[in-house]
Amino acid sequence: MDKQPHRFAGPPGQEDMPYLLTPGPLTTSRGVKAAMLADWGSRDVEFRRVVSEIRKGLLGLAGCNDSYECVIMQGSGTFAIEAALGAFCPKAVTKTLVVVNGAYGDRAAAILSHLGRPMVKIDKGDSAAPSADEVAAALDADPAISHVWIVHCETTSGIVNPIEEIARAVKARGKTCMVDAMSSFGAIALDMGAGIDVMVSSSNKCIEGVPGFSYALAKRDMLQASRGMSHSVVLDLHEQWRGLETNGQFRFTPPTHALVAFHQAMKEHAAEGGVPARGARYRRNAQILIKGMRDMGFSTLLPDNQAGPIIQTFLTPRDRNFHFETFYEELRRRGFAIYPGKLTKRPSFRIGTIGKVDEAVMNGVLKAIKEVLTNMMVTDLAPLEG
Structure with missing residues (x-):
């Protein structure tokens, strides 16, 4: 033997x-695991309090002022990505610039293509970072671009893109800046107030929760304007937000265990510093x-x-x-x-x-x-x- x-x-x-x-998924603490041992009712008062505290806590971590909202979406990070792209990216006349330097930028571009939303790309391959100057040049060359989508940390290679500089270049031209911070949020500083209009991430990354849900932080006026934009019933970010705002409940059954585990993970994140x-x-x-x-x-x-x-x-x-x-x-x-x-x-x-x-x-x-x-x-x- x-x-x-x-x-x-x-x-x-x-x-x-x-x-x-x-x-991600990644190794979690004993406390996070233990939080999943109890069963919670999705409409229970205590569970709704947990959801409310998660939403407020995420906005705080991202440096959001009171013009932003947090919308939790059942499903993996890609669910929130598609929900955000479907809610905010134009259907006609103007277009979205997707900055690609790995598989996850390519995935966003593929989603937009599948949805039939106008889109162009900057493609840096799979191991080079885009610069703010490159993004600015693309925007200046094509006035029809109204939105920009970029990944913060592209885990195809592990590269961290210069989000702050790119966001400044985007906002200086009056465009909408949207960031996939799936693998970075909670460990790499990200200040939404510095020019980021939309950010998406998920529960099983740097805050050290478990898989089950994702979330989008977005300007309230953008959410309000997105009514009727979504291609999907389940992934309708506007309707999900309305439901959470109306009664603190999800439109469809939420991943209760993942949410209470994330609530515990957020406490541990704060306790660590x-x-x-x-x-x-x-x-x-x-x-x-x-x-x-x-x-x-x-x-x-x-x-x-x-x-x-x-x-x-x-x-x-x-x-x-x-x-x-x-x-x-x-x-x-x-x-x-x-x-x-x-x-x-x-x-x-x-x-x-x-x-x-x-x-x-x-x-x-x-x-x-x-x-x-x-x-x-x-x-x-x-x-x-x-």
């Missing part, structure tokens, strides 16, 4: 499952991981000035003994679940540095990687080209 590898101890409440070193402290922990995780991987001989896709603290992309070694599926399975047996690459040009894999993980976990996965590489007889870690 094969000897089982030593397994790095999982977090409390998840001892028999691996740490999720992914961009909010966005600055959460971001600092993730940055420490990233620094330890990147240094350890480079010391072994791995190459990173991104330079340090572009790689954010959310997920790190490493180029696949050229050693013929390296097979990602074997590498993945052996790491999982040792208590760590990583992510395959999602790049279209360079073979790679990704390791997330967010969730309820710390320096000990990063050092643990580095130790496990060394062990797995030895067992696989991988010695040449120079990157595979192609």
Whole structure:
């Protein structure tokens, strides 16, 4: 019988499952897990209070003034993305500029195309950041563009785009700025008041909740003007907002357990020190991981000035003994679940540095990687080209 590898101890409440070193779902605290042990009525007074506090808390985290509203939408982050695109992007005459540098920018463009909404793209490939000057030039060249959509942290590569500079360029030209902050919100500072009209994110990212819902923060006047714009009954952001405002209830059954877990996660986020402290922990995780991987001989896709603290992309070694599926399975047996690459040009894999993980976990996965590489007889870690 094969000897089982030593397994790095999982977090409390998840001892028999691996740490999720992914961009979400991610490893959560015992408190967040425990919050899901009770059952809640979706129309109960206490549950409606929880929902109200979540909505107010999210607006506060984003630096919103009283001209913004928070609309929670059942479903994954892409549900809120499609709801926001369907609510706010023009159907005719003017168009939306989608700034693309990875799979999630491409997904927004695909949604708009499917909806038949006029759209143009700036395509930076899968590992280069757009500049404010490029966005400004595109707006100046095409006066018909009225809306801009951009991803804050594109987890295809882990790159963090210069949102503040781009938002300023967009607002200086009187356009609407919409941001997909799915993987960044809660750990990388984002000030909606600096020129962002719409922001979407989800429950299972940097605030460290579990999957089940997403949300859009948007200017109230935009929500009011979006009546009748949606292509969908379920994803109608205006009607969802009206329902929450009227009686604090969802139009359709909400993910009660995910919401109360997120409520607990928000308390823990505040207790840790909010966005600055959460971001600092993730940055420490990233620094330890990147240094350890480079010391072994791995190459990173991104330079340090572009790689954010959310997920790190490493180029696949050229050693013929390296097979990602074997590498993945052996790491999982040792208590760590990583992510395959999602790049279209360079073979790679990704390791997330967010969730309820710390320096000990990063050092643990580095130790496990060394062990797995030895067992696989991988010695040449120079990157595979192609």
